[in-house]
Amino acid sequence: MWTVITFMVRTGMSEASIRNVFLHCVSRIRRGSKKVPVANKADVAYGCDTIAGAVLRAWHRFPKYLDTAARPICLREDGPEPNLVSLVLSQDKNTDPKAVIRSMLNAGLLKKRAPRSYLPAKDSATVESLDPLAIDHIAKTVMRLVETASQNISKSRDKLQLIERYAHVPDLTKTEARAFAVFSRQQGQACLDSIEDWLESRQVKQSSRTVVAGRGINAGVHIFAYLGSSASARKKAVQSGLRRRATPSREARV
Numbered sequence: 001m002w003t004v005i006t007f008m009v010r011t012g013m014s015e016a017s018i019r020n021v022f023l024h025c026v027s028r029i030r031r032g033s034k035k036v037p038v039a040n041k042a043d044v045a046y047g048c049d050t051i052a053g054a055v056l057r058a059w060h061r062f063p064k065y066l067d068t069a070a071r072p073i074c075l076r077e078d079g080p081e082p083n084l085v086s087l088v089l090s091q092d093k094n095t096d097p098k099a100v101i102r103s104m105l106n107a108g109l110l111k112k113r114a115p116r117s118y119l120p121a122k123d124s125a126t127v128e129s130l131d132p133l134a135i136d137h138i139a140k141t142v143m144r145l146v147e148t149a150s151q152n153i154s155k156s157r158d159k160l161q162l163i164e165r166y167a168h169v170p171d172l173t174k175t176e177a178r179a180f181a182v183f184s185r186q187q188g189q190a191c192l193d194s195i196e197d198w199l200e201s202r203q204v205k206q207s208s209r210t211v212v213a214g215r216g217i218n219a220g221v222h223i224f225a226y227l228g229s230s231a232s233a234r235k236k237a238v239q240s241g242l243r244r245r246a247t248p249s250r251e252a253r254v
């Protein structure tokens with residue numbers, strides 16, 4: 001809870017707004033409301049974490065956006081195709097392409113090469129500041145985790161059991177922190193690349209003229225690594241008496 005409130009403060013929300021959000025949620029829970037409120041388009045953060053990632057992926061993989069050396073070509077914002085607006089719309093026909101482009105530019109995902117001409121600064125939508133894209137991404141990460149955990153513990157007979165596990169040790173050697181960051185990033189990316197290829201090959205095929213609502217569902221896997229602080233590690237070590245045990249991911253396979 002502390003982490004959620006800290007994030008809300010860092011995004012610029014006022015104390016009154018945060019209080020109202022929690023009071024509204026408590027009120028809805030007490031009334032037993034199961035309806036999910038639909039946000040107005042104006043309230044949604046600029047762009048979208050999934051759209052930005054899809055745009056960069058297509059820019060690095062599809063032949064029409066690559067030069068003879070298989071490098072992304074420079075795209076004008078609009079005009080003759082291929083252009084950046086059409087690339088964004090090819091990934092989501094219902095989005096505001098200019099808003100997505102502004103968000104990607106502000107997040108450092110695009111490089112300006114000439115007036116209204118751009119190149120991708122990265123091959124994936126990773127951001128390093130708390131801008132609208134990052135806020136969108138973090139909020140959806142929390143939402144997806146809670147939805148998955150809630151589905152897994154539901155009593156529905158026809159529920160789909162989704163993977164939600166983690167690997168953990170309480171006493172990683174401090175000098176191995178950087179090596180862990182590199183290793184987990186490499187292994188995580190390899191896993192995501194494989195899953196992404198599997199998902200893309202099973203997307204609903206839609207013609208450019210006809211979009212049928214409700215034919216597909218959101219699906220994906222989210223991976224992140226974490227490192228605790230030295231103080232918290234020492235406290236946990238004292239409390240546990242440095243006892244070693246299997247990680248939850250291994251326990252789940254026993």
